[in-house]
Amino acid sequence: MSAEPVEVHIEPKQLRRRSRKAEIVAPRPPGARLPRVIRRLQRNAPTYAMQGLVDLSTRLRQMTGREVIDLNRVMEFVQFAYQQRELSRRGADYAVDEFGFDPQWTESFLGVFKVLYRDYWRVETTGIAHVPATGRGLLVSNHAGVLPWDGTMIKTAMFVEHSQPRHVRALVASLFMGMPMISWFLRRTGQTVGHPDDTRRLLERDELVLVFPEGVKGTGKPFKERYRLRRFGRGGFVATAIRAGAPIIPISVVGSEEIYPMIADLAPVARTFGLPYLPVTPFWPWLGPLGLIPLPSKWRIQFHPPVHVETYPPEAAEDRNLVMAIADEVRDTIQAGVYQNLKRRRGVFV
Amino acid sequence: MTSEALAVPRRVLITGVSNPLGAEVARRLAPQVPYLFGCDVADPVSALEDMDFVHADTRHAVIGKLVRQLRIDTVVHMAVTVDSAREDRAAHETNVIGTMNVLAGCTVPASPVTRVVVKSSQAIYGAGPTDPSFFSEDMVGSERQGSLATRDLREMESLVSEFALRNSMSRVTVLRLGYRVTAETMLAKYLSLPIVPTFTGFDPRLQLVAEEDAAEAIVRAAIGAHPGVYNVAGAGVVLLSQAIAIMGGRAAPVLFPYARWMARFGLKALTGIDLPGHVADVLAFGSVADCARLTAEFGWSPAYPTRAVMDAFARGKEAEVIEAPSPPQEYELQVYLQRRRRQEHIGHRGGKALMGRQ
Numbered sequence: 199m200s201a202e203p204v205e206v207h208i209e210p211k212q213l214r215r216r217s218r219k220a221e222i223v224a225p226r227p228p229g230a231r232l233p234r235v236i237r238r239l240q241r242n243a244p245t246y247a248m249q250g251l252v253d254l255s256t257r258l259r260q261m262t263g264r265e266v267i268d269l270n271r272v273m274e275f276v277q278f279a280y281q282q283r284e285l286s287r288r289g290a291d292y293a294v295d296e297f298g299f300d301p302q303w304t305e306s307f308l309g310v311f312k313v314l315y316r317d318y319w320r321v322e323t324t325g326i327a328h329v330p331a332t333g334r335g336l337l338v339s340n341h342a343g344v345l346p347w348d349g350t351m352i353k354t355a356m357f358v359e360h361s362q363p364r365h366v367r368a369l370v371a372s373l374f375m376g377m378p379m380i381s382w383f384l385r386r387t388g389q390t391v392g393h394p395d396d397t398r399r400l401l402e403r404d405e406l407v408l409v410f411p412e413g414v415k416g417t418g419k420p421f422k423e424r425y426r427l428r429r430f431g432r433g434g435f436v437a438t439a440i441r442a443g444a445p446i447i448p449i450s451v452v453g454s455e456e457i458y459p460m461i462a463d464l465a466p467v468a469r470t471f472g473l474p475y476l477p478v479t480p481f482w483p484w485l486g487p488l489g490l491i492p493l494p495s496k497w498r499i500q501f502h503p504p505v506h507v508e509t510y511p512p513e514a515a516e517d518r519n520l521v522m523a524i525a526d527e528v529r530d531t532i533q534a535g536v537y538q539n540l541k542r543r544r545g546v547f548v
Numbered sequence: 549m550t551s552e553a554l555a556v557p558r559r560v561l562i563t564g565v566s567n568p569l570g571a572e573v574a575r576r577l578a579p580q581v582p583y584l585f586g587c588d589v590a591d592p593v594s595a596l597e598d599m600d601f602v603h604a605d606t607r608h609a610v611i612g613k614l615v616r617q618l619r620i621d622t623v624v625h626m627a628v629t630v631d632s633a634r635e636d637r638a639a640h641e642t643n644v645i646g647t648m649n650v651l652a653g654c655t656v657p658a659s660p661v662t663r664v665v666v667k668s669s670q671a672i673y674g675a676g677p678t679d680p681s682f683f684s685e686d687m688v689g690s691e692r693q694g695s696l697a698t699r700d701l702r703e704m705e706s707l708v709s710e711f712a713l714r715n716s717m718s719r720v721t722v723l724r725l726g727y728r729v730t731a732e733t734m735l736a737k738y739l740s741l742p743i744v745p746t747f748t749g750f751d752p753r754l755q756l757v758a759e760e761d762a763a764e765a766i767v768r769a770a771i772g773a774h775p776g777v778y779n780v781a782g783a784g785v786v787l788l789s790q791a792i793a794i795m796g797g798r799a800a801p802v803l804f805p806y807a808r809w810m811a812r813f814g815l816k817a818l819t820g821i822d823l824p825g826h827v828a829d830v831l832a833f834g835s836v837a838d839c840a841r842l843t844a845e846f847g848w849s850p851a852y853p854t855r856a857v858m859d860a861f862a863r864g865k866e867a868e869v870i871e872a873p874s875p876p877q878e879y880e881l882q883v884y885l886q887r888r889r890r891q892e893h894i895g896h897r898g899g900k901a902l903m904g905r906q
Binding site for chain 2 (some may be wrong): 289290292293375376377378382385393399
């Protein structure tokens with residue numbers, strides 16, 4: 199068999215017959231049909247658009263001498279669009295795990311988060327190698343910014359930087375699980391309730407679990423108290439990690455505090471709506487939905503060396519002294535890392 | 549009483565035998581036990597040759613008499629309803645007062661009862677945003693508020709556990725069955741709608757159990773001795789949107805997710821489906837039970853995962869329904885068979901060997 203391409207000439211008549219055959223296999227949809235020219239245009243529009251974009255990119259490169267349109271980024275967007283179409287086609291034929299996590303659906307959003315990660319917040323990540331490539335692990339991070347963008351960036355960092363991309367399952371306050379849309383999105387993308395039982399189950403499945411021990415006290419703190427860590431709960435995350443035999447990996451995130459500078463908290467209004475806080479920022483609520491756009495601060499994420507609590511026997515989880523000591527140690531590591539990274543960062547927005 | 553006698557149930561009474569699940573349990577138990585009695589207020593759905601049927605209401609004290617006179621050693625209490633929304637009062641009577649009567653019937657002095665199996669429901673956990681992703685058997689909070697059915701079940705199970713404490717002689721098994729989709733459950737009717745109104749912004753996880761698995765679990769609890777409380781539900785979950793797509797319907801996220809009684813009222817006005825409060829909660833927050841204890845103690849776990857249950861239900865919806873024979877006819881047949889058997893084998897033990905098993 200020769201591999202060289204064979205020129206095949208098909209008679210127009212035969213071509214017509216073939217197209218008719220194809221129509222039998224896929225019956226035409228009911229309703230009025232557009233003229234053939236328009237249909238062909240519709241079919242080929244994405245190709246034409248891509249070709250035009252490639253031409254434009256080449257010409258711009260020739261004119262300016264540098265890459266103006268990064269085609270890789272463009273392809274990521276195209277991929278995203280196609281992935282969404284594929285996802286809508288799969289109907290009910292997909293499986294979610296028992297927590298309601300849909301990995302395929304989640305991965306389709308990675309493109310968007312990667313753009314935020316690289317271009318918007320220009321995240322610099324260090325020490326990602328401290329996260330185990332396989333097996334369980336409890337990631338512990340500081341929590342800031344009114345909305346939990348820090349969680350999404352840590353999850354994205356695992357996909358962008360790590361040699362073995364893995365999904366990180368974050369624990370969220372049960373309060374968010376009662377909110378429409380939010381609860382649906384959180385569950386679907388692999389998050390679960392911050393309940394010790396859920397943490398244990400996830401760790402026993404050898405997952406990476408991300409926990410914010412500060413909780414809503416961290417996200418809802420005013421701007422003037424930025425980068426001052428709140429109390430780390432009652433150290434419950436340490437006890438869970440000891441029981442599950444999972445190493446604790448502390449994470450310091452810098453930059454998340456400036457995305458929504460919270461200058462006031464409309465606490466009474468928040469209470470009537472059952473929210474933990476209702477922030478007032480320079481843009482929210484004055485600009486309406488535009489105020490929800492986070493500011494493009496410069497981010498740094500540092501993964502610290504793991505604290506190997508799996509060396510303790512499971513009974514050590516009952517030892518309050520030990521648990522609180524480890525919790526404090528983790529908190530100090532994160533706080534020190536935050537200060538270090540603040541020093542390394544040249545400015546808030548550069 | 550020797551442990552040998554404990555090992556095999558000889559005279560079994562099934563309460564609430566007239567509902568389809570009760571009938572299925574009776575059908576499965578009949579070849580395994582020498583004497584099988586069933587009681588219910590309604591006529592049985594299907595006639596069973598090896599079972600003696602008695603019209604008896606668990607809400608009255610007749611159960612005690614029945615237990616004593618028939619020398620029942622195993623009671624399978626299935627007269628527990630969790631799927632009715634309209635008659636909440638009646639459900640309370642059946643679930644709490646009925647169970648109280650049945651248990652009182654089993655506590656009479658020198659009671660022959662050594663084994664009690666109680667059908668409960670996963671509805672006992674309720675469903676809420678603060679709940680963990682999985683319910684294990686010890687997660688029933690007494691302080692938590694819930695729908696009426698949830699509170700009734702909790703009260704019922706506390707009666708059962710009290711009985712188990714007082715009567716150390718009898719082994720008490722409580723089975724918390726997961727949500728089922730058969731033609732008559734409200735959840736199934738809801739999912740069968742062509743356009744399914746769902747709660748805006750919620751896509752909960754549903755966990756279902758096949759009718760066969762539910763019946764099998766009850767039979768295994770009655771035959772084997774596994775005292776304790778067990779969750780019975782299929783493996784895995786399906787999302788509500790997935791379930792609706794499997795059924796070939798279309799989800800319409802139009803129901804207001806807060807104050808769910810309004811949504812229930814609207815749904816009833818629009819479609820005539822009267823969702824019980826706990827099902828409405830599940831349709832917002834989902835409810836998934838952890839069946840690890842069942843697997844460990846019974847050495848058996850439900851054969852059909854949730855997805856298979858949903859697929860089977862969707863296929864069943866497409867298939868043509870053959871109309872079941874009318875219940876009165878069945879009852880007549882039951883009575884006739886009972887009479888004939890008594891006439892033929894007076895003094896024999898049921899005459900099973902002669903009549904052959906079905």
